[in-house]
Amino acid sequence: MMIFITLLVIIMLIGAICSCIIKDLLSAVIIAGVVSLIASILFYFLQAPDVAMAEAAIGAALTTAIFVFAIKKTKGKKDEKDD
Amino acid sequence: MRKTISFILLVILLIGIYYAIAQVHYGENKMEVSKHYINEGLKENGVTNIVTSVVLNYRGFDTLGEITILFIGAIGLGLVLFGFETKRKDIMPASLILATGCRFLFPLILLLGIYIFVHGHLTPGGGFQGGAVIASGFLLSYIGCSKKRISEKGINILESLGGTIFILIGLLGLLFSGYYLSNFLPKGTINTLISGGIIPLLYIVIGLKVGVELAGIIYKLME
Numbered sequence: 231m232m233i234f235i236t237l238l239v240i241i242m243l244i245g246a247i248c249s250c251i252i253k254d255l256l257s258a259v260i261i262a263g264v265v266s267l268i269a270s271i272l273f274y275f276l277q278a279p280d281v282a283m284a285e286a287a288i289g290a291a292l293t294t295a296i297f298v299f300a301i302k303k304t305k306g307k308k309d310e311k312d313d
Numbered sequence: 314m315r316k317t318i319s320f321i322l323l324v325i326l327l328i329g330i331y332y333a334i335a336q337v338h339y340g341e342n343k344m345e346v347s348k349h350y351i352n353e354g355l356k357e358n359g360v361t362n363i364v365t366s367v368v369l370n371y372r373g374f375d376t377l378g379e380i381t382i383l384f385i386g387a388i389g390l391g392l393v394l395f396g397f398e399t400k401r402k403d404i405m406p407a408s409l410i411l412a413t414g415c416r417f418l419f420p421l422i423l424l425l426g427i428y429i430f431v432h433g434h435l436t437p438g439g440g441f442q443g444g445a446v447i448a449s450g451f452l453l454s455y456i457g458c459s460k461k462r463i464s465e466k467g468i469n470i471l472e473s474l475g476g477t478i479f480i481l482i483g484l485l486g487l488l489f490s491g492y493y494l495s496n497f498l499p500k501g502t503i504n505t506l507i508s509g510g511i512i513p514l515l516y517i518v519i520g521l522k523v524g525v526e527l528a529g530i531i532y533k534l535m536e
Binding site for chain 2: 280292295303
């Protein structure tokens with residue numbers, strides 16, 4: 231179990247760094263969603279199921295979707311100005 | 314003149330804050346409060362999920378602040394996006410798999426969300442989590458079956474109704490047992506669905522409000 235958790239933490243750290251470095255915004259948002267998902271799994275292992283539920287529903291699903299919509303909206307605006 | 318008055322008011326305010334802070338005893342055992350919650354929470358509220366009894370009873374006022382913040386956030390988003398009338402020109406119809414899956418999964422996700430917040434006082438979860446699950450169900454329905462929309466009027470009515478009922482329950486507590494959001498209803502048998510006084514009622518209200526609000530945010534962003 232300890233190895234599994236350590237692996238998750240390592241993936242989470244790599245993901246967090248990647249989402250900061252990466253240039254493509256959409257990929258960064260998706261990676262941030264994955265980081266949230268792993269965080270929720272870790273919350274569950276730390277015996278905080280309430281927080282895990284909130285993190286999975288809000289962090290992984292809703293925030294990612296809202297960011298994707300926001301990126302789509304702002305990009306559309308910029309393209310119209312460029313044309 | 315004005316400066317003097319504001320200076321005097323500031324001094325009075327500072328003295329008031331000083332006396333308020335001076336009443337808090339520092340240096341005592343910090344675990345005392347959490348020990349009380351863990352040992353007495355079940356007895357005082359009749360709720361098996363201690364997190365719920367802290368969130369809705371001991372810290373109920375903070376929860377009111379949280380749902381207010383969410384409400385203001387939703388209003389602010391509506392305000393920012395008000396001028397944006399970008400017409401969705403080419404809406405790609407969802408694929409057959411997505412459309413069918415959405416039609417099949419949407420009621421189940423709604424049911425799961427409602428289950429989470431109705432059982433918030435017995436099992437992990439509660440209003441915020443259930444509301445978020447409901448909102449993610451609406452997200453799926455927006456992506457999958459893009460023709461189905463909940464009306465904006467319904468969103469507004471449910472939002473305001475949720476907030477009003479929360480405050481009214483708090484005021485009833487003030488009326489019946491002396492302080493805001495006190496648990497004035499009978500506690501019932503521990504570990505049954507109808508138990509815990511006002512806590513299940515509050516969580517149902519919060520769940521509906523949060524779910525509808527987050528769904529409204531998604532709705533506004535997708536338009």
